[in-house]
Amino acid sequence: MLPSFPADPVELGNRVLAALSRLALRQFASRPDPSATPEAIPTPLTAFFGRERDIESLTELLRQKARFVTVRTPGGYGKTRLVLETVRRLGDSSRTIAFVDLAEAQTVIELATCVATTMGLNLDRLSQEAPVQLVARVLQGMSGVLILDNFEQLPTEARQTVEDWANRASGVQFLITSRVALARTAERVLDLGTFPVPEPGDATDPKKVAANPALQLFADRVRAFRADFTLTAEAARSAIAICRRVECQPLLIEIMASQLRSRSLSTVVEDLEDKAWLESIESAQSSFGIDR
Numbered sequence: 510m511l512p513s514f515p516a517d518p519v520e521l522g523n524r525v526l527a528a529l530s531r532l533a534l535r536q537f538a539s540r541p542d543p544s545a546t547p548e549a550i551p552t553p554l555t556a557f558f559g560r561e562r563d564i565e566s567l568t569e570l571l572r573q574k575a576r577f578v579t580v581r582t583p584g585g586y587g588k589t590r591l592v593l594e595t596v597r598r599l600g601d602s603s604r605t606i607a608f609v610d611l612a613e614a615q616t617v618i619e620l621a622t623c624v625a626t627t628m629g630l631n632l633d634r635l636s637q638e639a640p641v642q643l644v645a646r647v648l649q650g651m652s653g654v655l656i657l658d659n660f661e662q663l664p665t666e667a668r669q670t671v672e673d674w675a676n677r678a679s680g681v682q683f684l685i686t687s688r689v690a691l692a693r694t695a696e697r698v699l700d701l702g703t704f705p706v707p708e709p710g711d712a713t714d715p716k717k718v719a720a721n722p723a724l725q726l727f728a729d730r731v732r733a734f735r736a737d738f739t740l741t742a743e744a745a746r747s748a749i750a751i752c753r754r755v756e757c758q759p760l761l762i763e764i765m766a767s768q769l770r771s772r773s774l775s776t777v778v779e780d781l782e783d784k785a786w787l788e789s790i791e792s793a794q795s796s797f798g799i800d801r
């Protein structure tokens with residue numbers, strides 16, 4: 510049936526205008542914002558240590574074009590640092606690398622909004638399209654790695670959303686950090702452990718001390734405020750005791766190093782026996798705002 514046209518020229522004009530603006534909106538919405546540029550990925554200010562094997566495994570997964578990779582560990586073990594260091598070493602400037610911090614995202618809409626914002630999309634200009642669909646469409650045209658950092662607190666539907674995006678975006682590799690795996694069939698999981706634990710006897714072997722990332726991390730973070738700090742055999746013995754006590758978890762090593770601002774190395778070692786003190790240090794993770 511042919512559409513009926515109103516006899517009133519004003520009404521006809523309004524209808525034509527409305528149709529034209531619908532068409533314009535659709536045209537506009539089918540094209541991602543051409544000025545969109547993803548935010549630069551963060552470059553941590555502190556030195557990076559160890560993790561050679563994990564970087565190799567992750568690089569290999571990315572080279573094999575794995576589409577859905579999750580780096581899994583409890584908070585403070587170094588997931589974020591590992592993915593940032595891995596993509597930095599990839600040095601692939603031909604593909605987009607986008608890093609989305611999801612720490613504050615609690616819902617699927619917030620997930621999509623965080624991704625869209627990081628991709629540099631102007632949500633106001635494209636507000637006629639739901640963020641989840643907008644992101645799906647933009648990712649379809651992308652070639653690169655999308656890092657979704659801090660996924661664990663998002664609801665189960667968010668996992669499905671990411672899988673739907675991945676299904677539609679064959680050029681995008683999703684690299685997720687989370688305390689729990691997303692439990693998707695296509696997911697490849699990399700479990701990140703703590704740093705290798707040094708033996709007490711390693712203190713007198715400078716090569717072993719220099720090769721241990723936990724000890725190197727500890728010394729580096731102390732040097733931030735005590736520039737002449739070196740791992741002599743005696744200091745290494747204390748550093749080993751400290752690192753062993755916190756099971757070589759990177760964040761806890763940093764927190765222990767920061768204790769040397771106000772205490773001597775020997776006092777910190779003595780205090781390792783003090784359970785209440787250690788517990789207060791561990792709970793300081795959240796006050797550092799880095800219980801991730």
Ligand SMILES: Nc1ncnc2c1ncn2[C@@H]1O[C@H](COP(=O)(O)OP(=O)(O)O)[C@@H](O)[C@H]1O
Pocket residue numbers: 553555556557558559560582583584585586587588589590591686726759760763799800801
């Ligand atoms: N390989 C590493 N080299 C240097 N510092 C590290 C390393 N891994 C973790 N850290 C430090 O430990 C802390 C926790 O690491 P982070 O990557 O934030 O852990 P997660 O993302 O698992 O919570 C950070 O301050 C980070 O800089």
Ligand SMILES: [Mg+2]
Pocket residue numbers: 588589590658659686801
């Ligand atoms: Mg993190």
